[in-house]
Amino acid sequence: AQRVTQPEKLLSVFKGAPVELKCNYSYSGSPELFWYVQYSRQRLQLLLRHISRESIKGFTADLNKGETSFHLKKPFAQEEDSAMYYCALSGGGGSNYKLTFGKGTLLTVNP
Amino acid sequence: DAGVIQSPRHEVTEMGQEVTLRCKPISGHDYLFWYRQTMMRGLELLIYFNNNVPIDDSGMPEDRFSAKMPNASFSTLKIQPSEPRDSAVYFCASSKDRAGYNEQFFGPGTRLTVL
Numbered sequence: 657a658q659r660v661t662q663p664e665k666l667l668s669v670f671k672g673a674p675v676e677l678k679c680n681y682s683y684s685g686s687p688e689l690f691w692y693v694q695y696s697r698q699r700l701q702l703l704l705r706h707i708s709r710e711s712i713k714g715f716t717a718d719l720n721k722g723e724t725s726f727h728l729k730k731p732f733a734q735e736e737d738s739a740m741y742y743c744a745l746s747g748g749g750g751s752n753y754k755l756t757f758g759k760g761t762l763l764t765v766n767p
Numbered sequence: 768d769a770g771v772i773q774s775p776r777h778e779v780t781e782m783g784q785e786v787t788l789r790c791k792p793i794s795g796h797d798y799l800f801w802y803r804q805t806m807m808r809g810l811e812l813l814i815y816f817n818n819n820v821p822i823d824d825s826g827m828p829e830d831r832f833s834a835k836m837p838n839a840s841f842s843t844l845k846i847q848p849s850e851p852r853d854s855a856v857y858f859c860a861s862s863k864d865r866a867g868y869n870e871q872f873f874g875p876g877t878r879l880t881v882l
Contacts, residue, residue, distance in 0.1 A: 699770070699872075699876075700810075700858065700873040701872075702870045705870075742810060753798050753817075754823055755812065757811075
């Protein structure tokens with residue numbers, strides 16, 4: 657069974673501070689991990705995927721298979737980063753399109 | 768492209784009534800997904816289709832829920848009869864079949880309130 661855990665429902669930081677949104681997963685095979693984001697009054701959208709190994713809007717996430725984690729990090733938070741963030745997992749290999757989402761973390765960046 | 772289109776955006780109904788939610792995926796996308804979002808359970812996959820065929824409906828909560836995709840550009844999620852615990856935001860999403868790349872594009876959601 658696939659399971660994604662985001663331990664923090666709410667996270668509040670000040671502008672310019674580092675931010676880390678935690679994500680742990682449970683999956684027996686080789687997973688694909690994603691971060692989706694939903695800004696206020698906007699649609700849920702993909703932020704980044706672990707296989708791309710890219711930085712989007714200053715955010716990065718590294719898949720740690722030993723710790724089964726995929727934490728999202730940004731060194732200097734901005735007010736426009738305030739949003740709901742969801743970690744998601746799918747079976748790897750491109751053959752399983754079913755996404756399992758965590759319950760989300762609401763990030764608030766204060767001025 | 769307007770993206771994934773859902774209607775209605777808001778629906779208020781009374782317990783026992785039938786509710787039909789509609790979704791138009793992005794043209795050319797092979798996969799369509801229905802999700803339900805609640806405070807308690809977060810975002811849950813209900814069912815998904817590939818080329819109009821239901822592939823996995825294990826997330827459908829019970830027989831009161833049904834989903835159809837009669838063609839590549841239209842899908843419905845029906846609840847009959849509706850109950851107050853069905854109150855939630857229902858999202859439709861679609862994606863294009865690309866090996867190793869399955870970004871899902873979400874609609875704006877339908878906020879359902881069952882009184």
